[in-house]
Amino acid sequence: MPERSATKSKILATSLALFNNEGESNISSVDIASVIGISPGNLYYHYKGKDEIILALFEDFEEEIRQVLSAPINAPLNMADNWVYLYIIFEEIFDFRFFYRNQAELVGRIPTLRTKFANILALKERTALSLLSKLHSDGHLHFDEGEKQALAGRIAQHFTFWLQYHDLRYGTSPPKSLIDQGVFMTLVQITPYWKDEKGYAALLQEFAEDKV
């Protein structure tokens, strides 16, 4: 992460918590200043308005998610590590969830976010492809190239809309257990391609009983 003054760090941490919990569109920079206990002018001295704060937060998110997503591209994971790995992705998204509850509006309002978001989506697809290719070459999965591509796209889509689906369908704040559900729903998409059906279904069952 970039080095920042204590005040800048405090502004970002407070903004992230407020955006995540109250919704980004409900929070103004005056709200942020008031929660921290500084004047709006002082806040403005550090960040010129809310969109600049959002861009700084996106920088943090981008750096972290890029590291996470690149891991299995750089060095294939063992099968047993996949669940933990998926959990880390969903947790990362959950930690910056305000970006995922209103993407279309954000990229419309802050044009530089559009390319950044598209690049992360493309990276998600590559990550999913790497995971699937490894499981395939290890002999666990059974599909053709077209099915693999389609499945990778679907997993990337699931990472991206998992929170928004919950919002639209249930209209409630996502509980932290939604992370487990996100992981589970990813695994359920992979199981039909599993060769040793019994073995994997049993693993999935275990995961489900443990977590969901």
Added chain:
Amino acid sequence: MPERSATKSKILATSLALFNNEGESNISSVDIASVIGISPGNLYYHYKGKDEIILALFEDFEEEIRQVLSAPINAPLNMADNWVYLYIIFEEIFDFRFFYRNQAELVGRIPTLRTKFANILALKERTALSLLSKLHSDGHLHFDEGEKQALAGRIAQHFTFWLQYHDLRYGTSPPKSLIDQGVFMTLVQITPYWKDEKGYAALLQEFAEDKV
């Protein structure tokens, strides 16, 4: 559809075209009046602002999509009708696509839309369940109840985020051929559960060569 004056119908048709093609957030009620060639005051006499126009359009959309989505719940479809049926759903969504490119912002701004959207999402899940149950009871699909529920949820999610995924990933206006791709991506999610794998893969291949 509710009976409306010629001017009201014209306002709605023009608004729908502008929202779909230019993006709802880029169009004001003054823009709409100007394209039709009436005064903003005249427009305001018919609809009190843009959100009232949006609600009237949603009423039309809701009536049509409810009819479409209820069809297989009321009377199960033959397998051969499924493709055409899916095509009709995607086409219906495409015709009112501005609702689907920015749902989170719309339901945030117009609270009555939130419940309406959630209800349509719930209906989509029921429709997908009906389609899958029929294919299951006809002996075409092989899955357990949990997998069926998860697949139905995923199909409903796909209907809902299909356009937004394209927007975020590619940043271009969706071409009409995106409808074929939406149908194809739905079918690809069902194929892994197909019992007679060969037969269905061949059908899918035919569909893909024909359409995508």
